[in-house]
Structures are given as C-alpha cells and as structure tokens.
Amino acid sequence: MSDIIHLLPDSVANQIAAGEVIQRPASVLKELVENAIDAGATAIKILIRNAGKDLIQVSDNGCGMSETDARMAFERHSTSKINEANDLFSLRTLGFRGEALASIAAVAQVELRTRRSNDEIGTMIEIAASRVFRQESVQCAAGTVFQVKNLFFNVPARRRFLKSDNVERNHLLQEFYRIALVYPQIEFEYYDNETLVYQLVSTNIKGRIEAIFAKSQKKKWEQQLLTVETNSTLVNIRGFAGKPEFAQRAANQYFFVNGRFMRHPYFHRAVMMAYERLLQPNDNPNYFIYFEIAPETIDINIHPTKTEIKFENETAIFSILTAAIKEALGKFHVAPPLDFDTEGAPQFSVNSQRNLTEIRPPQVQFNPTYNPFSTKNSYKRDFDNWEKLYSGFENEQKRDENSDFSDKIFEENILQDIKNQQFKNLFQLKNRFIIVGSESGLFIIDQHRALVRILFDKIMSQMIENQIHSQQVMFPEEISFSVADLLIFDDCRQELEKSGFIFSKINDNTFAVNAIPAILNISSVEHLLEKIIDEQKNAPQKTAENLHETIALSLATSAAIKAGKMLTEEEMTDIVERLFNCQNRTYSPDGKPITNIIYFNEIEKRF
Ligand code: ADP
Numbered sequence: 001m002s003d004i005i006h007l008l009p010d011s012v013a014n015q016i017a018a019g020e021v022i023q024r025p026a027s028v029l030k031e032l033v034e035n036a037i038d039a040g041a042t043a044i045k046i047l048i049r050n051a052g053k054d055l056i057q058v059s060d061n062g063c064g065m066s067e068t069d070a071r072m073a074f075e076r077h078s079t080s081k082i083n084e085a086n087d088l089f090s091l092r093t094l095g096f097r098g099e100a101l102a103s104i105a106a107v108a109q110v111e112l113r114t115r116r117s118n119d120e121i122g123t124m125i126e127i128a129a130s131r132v133f134r135q136e137s138v139q140c141a142a143g144t145v146f147q148v149k150n151l152f153f154n155v156p157a158r159r160r161f162l163k164s165d166n167v168e169r170n171h172l173l174q175e176f177y178r179i180a181l182v183y184p185q186i187e188f189e190y191y192d193n194e195t196l197v198y199q200l201v202s203t204n205i206k207g208r209i210e211a212i213f214a215k216s217q218k219k220k221w222e223q224q225l226l227t228v229e230t231n232s233t234l235v236n237i238r239g240f241a242g243k244p245e246f247a248q249r250a251a252n253q254y255f256f257v258n259g260r261f262m263r264h265p266y267f268h269r270a271v272m273m274a275y276e277r278l279l280q281p282n283d284n285p286n287y288f289i290y291f292e293i294a295p296e297t298i299d300i301n302i303h304p305t306k307t308e309i310k311f312e313n314e315t316a317i318f319s320i321l322t323a324a325i326k327e328a329l330g331k332f333h334v335a336p337p338l339d340f341d342t343e344g345a346p347q348f349s350v351n352s353q354r355n356l357t358e359i360r361p362p363q364v365q366f367n368p369t370y371n372p373f374s375t376k377n378s379y380k381r382d383f384d385n386w387e388k389l390y391s392g393f394e395n396e397q398k399r400d401e402n403s404d405f406s407d408k409i410f411e412e413n414i415l416q417d418i419k420n421q422q423f424k425n426l427f428q429l430k431n432r433f434i435i436v437g438s439e440s441g442l443f444i445i446d447q448h449r450a451l452v453r454i455l456f457d458k459i460m461s462q463m464i465e466n467q468i469h470s471q472q473v474m475f476p477e478e479i480s481f482s483v484a485d486l487l488i489f490d491d492c493r494q495e496l497e498k499s500g501f502i503f504s505k506i507n508d509n510t511f512a513v514n515a516i517p518a519i520l521n522i523s524s525v526e527h528l529l530e531k532i533i534d535e536q537k538n539a540p541q542k543t544a545e546n547l548h549e550t551i552a553l554s555l556a557t558s559a560a561i562k563a564g565k566m567l568t569e570e571e572m573t574d575i576v577e578r579l580f581n582c583q584n585r586t587y588s589p590d591g592k593p594i595t596n597i598i599y600f601n602e603i604e605k606r607f
C-alpha cells in the first residue's frame with residue numbers, strides 16, 4: 001500500500017489558517033490598519049466598497065517595504081516584528097504572528113503598492129488565492145496601499161456566510177473605532193462607497209471620542225465625559241466615564257489594555273457597580289477605559305480574533321476600577337442617601353477582596369490582647385480615648401486594617417440580635433430596602449437582590465438534583481433565532497430543558513416554547529432567552545457550570561419581585577430568614593452587594 005500522508009500545498013494550508021484569522025471584511029480591515037500603525041503611519045486612509053465584500057483599501061504613509069520584503073510579507077509566519085519567542089514579552093507592535101497577509105492573500109485578490117521614502121521607485125504585487133500574478137516596479141507615493149478585492153471569492157461557502165451589508169458595515173466601523181480610539185494622534189479618513197464618513201484629525205483621546213461619537217448623538221459629549229484616572233502599582237487606569245444622565249440603551253463601552261481593544265465582562269461588572277442606583281433600568285453608561293499594565297501580568301499570546309484577555313490580579317483590579325469610576329462620578333455628591341462612602345481618594349491593598357461600598361469607621365485603637373470570642377456578645381472597642389475616635393474623621397484616608405475583622409464581629413452580633421428579637425424591628429424603606437433594627441445598628445437589605453440570591457441558590461440546587469418543575473403554557477410562544485444565535489441556542493438547549501423549558505422545532509430557526517419553569521411568572525420568554533444567549537456569547541468560559549449559572553441567574557432575576565414592591569411584614573420576615581440561610585448572603589450572584597450595615601456608633605456620631 002502506498003503512503004497516504006502528504007503535506008498540504010501552501011495555498012490550502014493558508015486557506016485553513018485564513019479561516020481563523022479572517023472571518024469577515026472587518027477582520028481584513030483590522031489587520032491592514034494594525035499593520036499601517038506598526039509601520040509608523042501618521043495618516044491612514046480607509047476605503048470600503050459594498051460592505052467590504054468588493055473592496056477594502058488601506059493606504060498609509062508609514063515606512064513602506066523593499067521589493068523583497070513586499071514579496072516576503074505574504075509568506076506565512078513572515079514578520080519583521082519579532083525574532084525569537086522572548087521578544088513576545090516586550091512587544092511594541094500590534095502584529096507579531098506574520099500570518100495576516102498570508103491569510104488575506106489566500107482568500108482574496110490583493111494588490112499591494114509600496115515604497116520606502118528613500119527608494120526612487122516602488123513595488124507593486126498582485127496576488128490572489130496565494131498565487132502571485134504580477135510583481136513589478138511602479139511609481140507610487142511613499143508608504144503602502146493595500147487593496148483587498150472580492151473577499152472569499154474562492155471560498156463561496158464563506159462568502160455566503162457573511163451577514164447582510166449593514167451588519168458587515170457595522171462590524172467594519174466597530175473595528176475601526178477600536179483602533180482609532182487608541183491612536184488619537186493618527187489621522188484617519190474613512191470612506192464608505194465614496195462617502196467620507198469620518199475625517200479624524202490628530203487630537204487627544206477625549207477629542208477622538210467626541211469626533212467619533214458626537215456625530216451620531218447631538219448631545220454634548222464634551223460635557224458628558226468624566227475623567228477617570230488612577231495609578232497603582234498593579235495597574236494604571238485612565239479614560240472617561242459618561243455621566244449617568246447620558247446613559248442609553250445601546251451605549252458605547254470600550255476597554256483597552258496596553259493599546260489593544262479587549263472585552264472583559266467581569267470588569268464591565270466592576271464599572272456597572274460604580275453606577276449602581278444611578279441609572280434607569282435598561283440604560284447603559286458610556287465608558288472608555290484604558291488600562292496600562294505590566295505585560296507579564298496579562299495573557300500575552302493574543303490570538304488575532306480573540307478579544308478576551310486574562311489578568312493575573314483580576315479581583316484587585318476589579319476593586320480599583322470600581323473605586324476609580326465612583327470617584328469620577330463624584331459619587332459623594334450625586335449618590336442617593338444610602339451610599340455611605342465617606343473616604344477621600346481610594347486606597348487599596350492588593351489582596352483586598354472586598355469591593356462593596358462599605359462603611360469606613362474612624363481609626364480605632366484596638367487592645368491586641370482582647371479576645372472577642374472569650375465571652376459572646378460582649379465585644380467592645382477600647383473607649384478610653386473615645387473622643388479621639390472622631391477627631392480628624394474628615395481627613396480619614398486609610399481604612400483601619402482591623403476593620404474587616406470588626407465588620408465580621410459586628411455582623412455576627414447583629415445577626416444574633418435579629419434572631420433574639422425575632423424580627424420585631426422590621427420595616428421597609430421606599431419599597432426597596434428591608435431594614436432590620438438591632439442593638440448594634442441597622443441591617444439594610446436590598447430586597448430585590450436578596451430575592452435574586454435566594455431564588456438563584458434554589459434554582460441551582462434544583463438543577464443539580466434535576467428537580468425543576470415545568471409548567472405548560474396555553475399558547476406557545478414562537479421564537480426565531482438568527483443563524484448565529486441558533487448555534488448558541490443549540491448549545492444551551494439541553495440545559496434549558498433541564499431547567500424547565502420545553503421547546504419544539506417549528507422550522508430551521510423557529511421554536512415553540514411549550515413549557516416554562518414553574519418559578520417564572522412572565523408572559524414572554526423571548527427577552528429572557530435573548531439575554532441568556534447574549535450572556536453565553538460573551539461568557540469567558542463555556543462550561544456547563546457557567547451555563548447553569550447563567551440560566552439560573554436569568555431565571556432568578558426574572559422571577560424575583562422587582563424593587564418597588566410593597567411587602568407585608570410576613571413577606572419581609574420570610575425574605576430575611578431565607579437570606580440568612582443562604583451561604584453567601586453578602587453578594588447577589590452577579591456580584592452586587594445585598595446587605596449593608598449602619599453601626600450604632602455611626603448613628604450616635606451623627607448627634
Ligand atoms: P505581522 O503584522 O504579524 O508581522 P502580517 O502578515 O500582518 O504579519 O505582515 C507581515 C509583514 O509585512 C510585517 O511584519 C511588516 O514587515 C510587513 N508589512 C505589512 N503591512 C505593512 C505596511 N502597511 N507597511 C509596511 N510594512 C508592512
């Protein structure tokens with residue numbers, strides 16, 4: 001028998017690699033513009049025709065290429081940017097894999113014109129489906145012009161997979177923003193079918209944000225952007241956060257790390273936490289946050305299409321970010337009365353895991369030999385110098401190192417008090433908070449979040465034990481999915497059915513919802529499914545556990561009584577008791593604080 005293993009011809013290997021790097025016109029644009037930036041361009045011109053399906057052209061005034069380099073550039077793994085693996089740790093360029101041009105040339109017709117400023121004459125290359133058709137000397141401006149025509153002309157299946165023109169145009173613009181927002185000093189022109197859509201002059205970051213976004217929204221962007229800035233040994237964070245009143249349904253939210261765009265659902269939560277209670281439901285704030293961080297503390301081997309980046313110190317950065325945004329929002333002025341932040345500029349210890357808005361007691365002298373556990377409930381502070389407790393409170397900068405510990409003890413005391421008094425001092429504030437009075441102070445519970453936590457825990461345990469109850473619906477709702485969402489729905493369907501849904505297929509992308517989890521009392525599940533699919537799309541890890549949590553959280557959130565419902569005393573008691581039975585009663589499953597304490601001495605101090 002003859003041997004059966006053989007090397008794929010380069011053209012085929014390149015086409016396979018292209019599948020990874022080049023998924024749509026926007027990926028081509030990204031690679032070409034990044035190359036132009038790496039080439040030191042100060043002005044970049046972009047021309048798009050027919051949503052990039054017919055033409056994507058990028059011209060730059062960068063360093064250009066020699067005749068040989070121009071040819072070499074299209075070879076796989078050919079790069080001028082790194083020489084050895086170690087260089088990866090001191091990357092100064094956006095590209096480094098040497099794959100992009102080879103991939104683009106494998107699936108499109110490419111024309112390159114390039115000249116170095118010191119060369120008399122430039123080079124022109126025509127290449128299509130990895131085959132060079134022409135290379136000759138030409139007269140051309142210093143710099144480089146890439147024309148990428150008829151993307152996927154030789155891979156019809158991929159071409160068919162492209163979305164509608166408007167969706168692809170939207171992707172192109174998004175990709176453009178992600179780069180233009182990081183390089184405000186570079187001039188950009190962006191033409192879409194001969195129309196000049198953007199002419200961006202050299203400016204600073206704020207100016208660039210305004211130039212890009214002020215166009216579509218008449219509101220004054222200048223007034224709406226609040227400066228965010230914080231420097232710590234871990235990370236430097238700069239950027240802008242939009243004022244809450246400018247929040248909108250479809251907001252512009254951008255994270256960049258060391259000059260690259262990234263997606264980071266967890267840090268997004270950190271930002272949203274700072275906006276807590278400042279937004280109308282369904283409104284999202286605009287933000288543009290730039291992280292500068294030691295490259296060795298983030299996942300360096302960035303895949304060209306991968307926008308999620310792993311950080312070594314995520315929890316600490318989470319806290320720093322929340323505090324930085326809060327500071328920018330001047331939360332001390334605009335916050336509603338239940339926000340008890342009293343400290344000045346935020347201070348952090350790296351291993352601080354606490355990220356909720358917490359009460360900062362004044363610096364207190366502790367008696368180090370005192371054992372709080374020796375006699376229960378008799379814990380007292382050293383009140384010998386009690387007047388000192390309150391002096392200089394306004395200038396209080398540093399959180400008492402022992403206060404985490406004392407919080408715990410106070411909380412225990414309060415819980416004990418609550419138990420002993422059998423919830424006598426219980427009332428509801430503005431239909432949103434349940435307040436439990438006790439000897440040691442006031443225990444405040446966000447009722448909606450408490451319910452989300454209770455239901456989430458319940459649903460999770462029922463899911464694990466396969467005990468979820470379904471309820472048939474009289475008139476099954478029909479839900480249609482887009483091709484892309486359908487893929488994700490397929491992934492989730494089994495788990496959704498475990499959690500109480502029953503679907504039947506009507507046609508390729510339409511399903512009927514025949515039953516829903518009994519816990520839900522909502523009329524339409526379309527929005528809920530959309531949310532679950534959306535979460536799953538952005539989920540950093542697509543594990544079954546992660547999916548369970550997403551589903552449980554969505555169900556819990558939908559089923560929980562919304563903030564604003566009046567509760568009877570019985571209902572309040574029920575919620576409080578159930579909350580205390582939850583393992584984690586401090587945070588809701590999506591990371592928001594559920595409870596807050598005002599200590600008796602805090603109250604005393606106000607008099
Ligand atoms: P990478 O950017 O990862 O090095 P690419 O395939 O994108 O790989 O590009 C290959 C090489 O071609 C680059 O390393 C660079 O030397 C050269 N090159 C690409 N685009 C340009 C440009 N616009 N100006 C000058 N040189 C370029």
Ligand code: MG
Pocket residue numbers: 031034035094095096098100101
């Ligand atoms: Mg590149």
